[in-house]
Amino acid sequence: MSAVWIAAAVVTAVWMLALLAQLGDVATLFIDSRTARDRDVPGRIGRERVNQIFWVVPLVVVLALAIGVGVDRASLLIFGFGTTGLGSLLVLGIAVMVVAAGGLALAAVAVTDRHSYSALRRELRELEGDRLTDLQVAAFRARLSEVDARYRDRVRPRRVLLTRAGVVRVVPVVIGLALIAIASVAAAADPSSRYAGYVALSVFAPVVSAMFGALGVRLALSSNKAWARVYARQRVDILTILGALDRSSRKGVAGLGDRVARALQILREQQPQ
Numbered sequence: 001m002s003a004v005w006i007a008a009a010v011v012t013a014v015w016m017l018a019l020l021a022q023l024g025d026v027a028t029l030f031i032d033s034r035t036a037r038d039r040d041v042p043g044r045i046g047r048e049r050v051n052q053i054f055w056v057v058p059l060v061v062v063l064a065l066a067i068g069v070g071v072d073r074a075s076l077l078i079f080g081f082g083t084t085g086l087g088s089l090l091v092l093g094i095a096v097m098v099v100a101a102g103g104l105a106l107a108a109v110a111v112t113d114r115h116s117y118s119a120l121r122r123e124l125r126e127l128e129g130d131r132l133t134d135l136q137v138a139a140f141r142a143r144l145s146e147v148d149a150r151y152r153d154r155v156r157p158r159r160v161l162l163t164r165a166g167v168v169r170v171v172p173v174v175i176g177l178a179l180i181a182i183a184s185v186a187a188a189a190d191p192s193s194r195y196a197g198y199v200a201l202s203v204f205a206p207v208v209s210a211m212f213g214a215l216g217v218r219l220a221l222s223s224n225k226a227w228a229r230v231y232a233r234q235r236v237d238i239l240t241i242l243g244a245l246d247r248s249s250r251k252g253v254a255g256l257g258d259r260v261a262r263a264l265q266i267l268r269e270q271q272p273q
Contacts, residue, residue, distance in 0.1 A: 004186035008198070011179050015205055017058065018172035022212040024057030025168050029219035036226035038118070038233055049227065051220075054168075063101050070094040117147055117234035124241040130248075137246050144238060151231050169213035176206030 028051040035050075070090060077087035120143060183202040 002186075002190040004182070004189050008179070008182045008186045008202075011175065011182050012202075012205075015172060015175045015179050015209075017062065018168070018175050019209060019212070020058035020061050021055065021168045022172055022209065022216065024054040025051065025216050026212055026219060027057060028054040029216060029223050033219055033223040033226055036223065036230055038230050049223070051223065059101060059104075063098065067094060067098065070097075117151070117231050117238060120144060120147060121234055121238050121241070124238060124245070127245065128241060130245075132245050132248070137242065140242060140245075144235075144242070148235075169216045172209035173206050173213060176202075176209045179205045 028049075032049045032051050071094065074087045074090040074094070077083045077090065120140070124140065179202045180199075183199045187199050
């Protein structure tokens with residue numbers, strides 16, 4: 001195989017990885033659009049939208065392929081060539097890779113998210129019935145403003161293509177076009193009957209990527225619309241609780257004035273004449 005065909009094979013592998021990311025994006029967006037509901041699990045503050053960790057899907061696929069190839073190479077080194085030391089090192093490297101990738105995926109899934117409407121509402125509900133100071137209520141309102149700014153950008157339709165997932169929807173199309181170009185150059189520089197259908201098949205790469213990209217944008221808009229309604233309900237609950245806490249912080253304690261006056265009178269009576 002000549003260098004140009006090797007380059008074409010590398011670009012094909014990169015496009016397939018990008019396609020896996022697109023599949024993860026579309027699958028997680030479909031789940032988000034169908035599961036947009038107000039969830040409030042006590043004792044847990046986690047991610048509400050699966051699309052935030054869409055990259056876990058291609059990571060799992062690549063990891064599975066790497067494990068299969070690695071185990072095959074390790075068994076060949078150990079049982080085929082008798083190089084036990086090199087094969088053992090390869091197995092050890094695979095184990096380290098599995099542990100590292102699994103830890104990364106677990107950390108991404110289980111990470112807490114305290115800057116959300118549901119987390120703020122849960123914290124405020126725990127304080128219902130308590131008396132807060134004006135500064136505490138103001139701090140909660142400031143946190144609400146931060147959450148508002150965060151989610152306002154997240155649900156804007158014009159921001160769909162400006163997110164990290166939006167890049168995933170566009171880049172594979174560009175890689176697919178590059179694949180057509182390099183396959184055409186390879187076919188012209190080194191024509192071979194073995195790769196006759198490669199150029200024809202490469203034409204479908206940007207088409208498939210464009211289809212998944214358009215589907216991802218459509219699902220993202222649908223998901224954002226559904227979650228915007230959920231966020232609006234959560235925000236109304238937060239404002240209601242904040243209003244009650246604000247009123248309780250401004251309310252005077254019953255009988256406080258009489259008790260203070262009585263204490264001052266006792267102090268005056270105890271002073272020497």
